[in-house]
Amino acid sequence: MGQGLSCGEPRENGVFGAVENGDLGLVGAMVEADPSVLELSKGRRRLSALHVAAANGRIEVLSMLLDRSVINPDVVNRYKQTPLMLAAMNGNITCVQKLIQAGANILMFDSLNGRTCLHYAAYYGHSDCLQAILSAAHSTPVANSWGFARFVNIRDAGGATPLHLAARQRRPECVHVLLDNGALVCASTGGYGYPGSTPLHLAARGGSLDCVRELLAWGADRLHLDSSGRIPYTVALKHKHQACAAVLNPSSAEPLVWPSPLKFISELNPEAKALLEKALTEANMEREKAILKETVASLPSPLHSDTEADDNASEASDVDLCCICFDQLCTIEVVPCGHQMCAHCTLALCCHKKPDPSSTCPTVPVCPFCRTTITQLVVANIKASNDMEPEMSPAKPRRSRKSNVSEGSSSFKGLSPMSSFGRMGNRSSGKVAAECNEEIHKP
Structure with missing residues (x-):
């Protein structure tokens, strides 16, 4: 009832x-x-x-x-x-x-x-x-x-960490969360998949280009061998994932790597971190676009269109431009000196192409304007051009109508903002350009 x-x-x-x-x-x-x-x-x-x-x-x-x-x-x-x-x-x-x-x-x-x-x-x-x-x-x-770091890298009965599983199952959002919380990017499996596989091997096997991007940006080694002596590039080719194979090809350009060991990077506030991560992604995707253009026909570009970039440029015509590249907005402020630059140029100072395992204490970058050691990066307060301090801003150039991603990525190839500083010398005071040419070095 x-x-x-x-x-x-x-x-x-x-x-x-x-x-x-x-x-x-x-x-x-x-x-x-x-x-x-x-x-x-x-x-x-x-x-x-x-x-x-x-x-x-x-x-x-x-x-x-x-x-x-x-x-x-x-x-x-x-x-x-x-x-x-x-x-x-x-x-x-x-x-x-x-x-x-x-x-x-x-x-x-x-x-x-x-x-x-x-x-x-x-x-x-x-x-x-x-x-x-x-x-x-x-x-x-x-x-x-257990400790938090051990928990993030906890292994199952087959020797797979959560990062291995996320990479194999094509879960880029989970890959990002795990890496951001300290997952080991080059950990090897036991019996899961092929023995000795890293997350990059498993992402290549699954054909997830998004997962491959995330792993490479966090320092995954393209030359790491599994127990069968295969590198991720070989795995991608075997499973006919041409786009992944092109990006993983050891002969192609190395991607920029997020400088997670640097203390001031690990302590970034969410807003500043999001800006830098976006700039790093854009730089690596521009590199990837060039690689895929040569090896994979008719793949859609993952980048935003030039039209979208132009729309944003027109809206930003009355705000500060980066005094290094003269193309992007100043979005990052260096502490303690207070100088500002765009996220792309900040990455040129802080990022590297491949982590050096022999270096336990990475060199902390210095401000390109005053040579002060950078202790923190924060989101800059964007000011109108008429409020800029004279000593901080050269004559403001007209904003380019061309997207700066490809231009900025050219300086990334050498991992030094020298080319951008050279351009700055042609448009601003010779003093800053001279100082930069004498003292700037690769991070």
Whole structure:
């Protein structure tokens, strides 16, 4: 009668059906009438009510069960999977957050592949769940027992880290989140895929150009050999991923690498970091465009059109231009001296093409204008040209109607802003140009 169960209907069918449908009232009534229904399991996988709620994203039912403290948040099914693992697998971010809040253990392994909830979020491409779990790892007992860096690089039974899984499954957003949180870009697998594979090998195998871009920008080695003696370029060719192979070809130009070891880079505020990351991406994509133009016919360009760049240029006609390249807006300010430059020229000072493993203490760049050691980079306050300080600004040139990405990337080829400084000497005071030509060096 009503919402009650018929005489011949097994009670587990009733409670699990109510949980799957998100019928909060019925689930609550059944738990009140007989709390033992929560001890029942469903199907061959032996799912609990909490597993079913987490997998189906029934946050109201899940919250009710957890708030009443009538069920263990770390209850496991037949394969030692927790509700948190199933929530991460299905991308149910609110369920992930609620389970973590209720004390779910993020350091539990299943019995299928020895994976954690972090592996599941990376494998299935749920970057929001991945970030929530990583954020929790800073404040849970994991940080004290394992350490955060060890957790980010945790391996499953096959020797794969979450970064390996994200790269193999073509999950560029997850690759970015993991790298930004300290994942080792050149870690080798055990038995997952081909033994000795790095994330770059697996991205090449999966044919994800976006993942390849992310990994290269964080210093992945194109010459790293797996256990079979293959480099990522060979893997991409074998699986007929021509675009990935072109970018991974050791004979092609090396990409710019994000200078993560530098202390002032790691402490960037989100706005400044976003500006620099965007500039690095544009520079590498311009390089990639040139490579693909020679090797892959009729591929769509990943860059924005020149028309879009021109529209932005027209809007910026009355604001400061970078005194190095005279083309981009001044968006980055150097601390403590306060000089400003565009993000592209900042990258020319701070980035490198290939990390040097022998250098444990990277050289901190200096300001190209006053030679002061750079201690911090912040977002610049864009000023109108009539408010510029005389000693900070030469005669303002007319903004170019051509996108500066290709022009800026030419200075990146040598990883030195010398060519840009040379142009500055033709348009501004000879004093600054002379100082730069005498003292500037490659980062």
